[in-house]
Amino acid sequence: MADIWDDGRGATEEIVERFLDGEPTGNDVRAQIVHSWRRCQATGLSPDIAHAPLLEGLDFECGLVRAARPVFEGLGTTIANTPVCMLLGDANGAMFLRNVGEPAMRRAMDAVGAAPGFGFTEAEMGNNAHGSVLAERRTCQITGNEHYAEVLRRFTAVGTPVRDPLSGRLNGVVCVVCPNEWANAKMMTLARRSAAAVEEQLIGMVTERERALLETFLRSQGARHTPSSPLRGLCRRDQLTLEDSAVSLIAEGRTAMREVALSDGHIATLLAQPVTGSAEPTGIAVRVWLPGP
Known part of the structure; x- marks a missing residue:
């Protein structure tokens, strides 16, 4: 005003x-x-x-x-x-x-x-x-x-x-x-x-929440280091497709799995899982499994 x-x-x-x-x-x-x-x-x-x-x-x-x-x-x-x-x-x-x-x-x-x-x-x-x-x-x-x-x-x-x-x-x-x-x-x-x-x-x-989300997810998977991006070797089109699918899974707010067809005909699998902090849910983490060469 x-x-x-x-x-x-x-x-x-x-x-x-x-x-x-x-x-x-x-x-x-x-x-x-x-x-x-x-x-x-x-x-x-x-x-x-x-x-x-x-x-x-x-x-x-x-x-x-x-x-x-x-x-x-x-x-x-x-x-x-x-x-x-x-x-x-x-x-x-x-x-x-x-x-x-x-x-x-x-x-x-x-x-x-x-x-x-x-x-x-x-x-x-x-x-x-x-x-x-x-x-x-x-x-x-x-x-x-x-x-x-x-x-x-x-x-x-x-x-x-x-x-x-x-x-x-x-x-x-x-x-x-x-x-x-x-x-x-x-x-x-x-x-x-x-x-x-x-x-x-x-x-x-x-910032604190996002850091807690990553650390909690890595602990839940037994990982000791932050992994490199699994999308790095994909073409831009496939990267965007997987990112869109991940956003959709996060919006559901629950454990869910989805298969996504890539441009080369292979199938990628996405798994969304809630992760929790010390007292309450912290967020949703999405893992991506890509087909081998």
């Missing part, structure tokens, strides 16, 4: 009321904000009854939370003694982590449900720095009266996506929130740097 800082002064209470009455808002409000108001209106949400629901069954030890926890712990000194709140939510709109600079801001966040365990999608709370990032898949800034929900209009917030380091999929959102009178462009910098730090933690976790 913003790639550069915007003070949001165009969204006065009068303009908000004009929008709600179906009248033109003119050019005083950013187009992205008006679009977000329309999304909220389409859900049937009323600005005066927005409510963050308490969610059940959340996994507070999921990968996103484990990656973000050290980042949020480190933010304690950054926002200490300031009316600033940092929040982490997932791709479904659930809040998981919160770091608040002072008690008054903690109480203010509690009052609107901006706390771990609560949902903060646009359908629940109107446009906001968490839910709107999920809707638009990019950094969003919402200031004061730009909020659809009345209870959020005293705040300014910036949200930035946290993306999966391998797939690029949106995994979550880091938000920075403060009272309107404290808002400044440093909020956007803090949100983006914090989201980038969480992504760095995710990269480390992915």
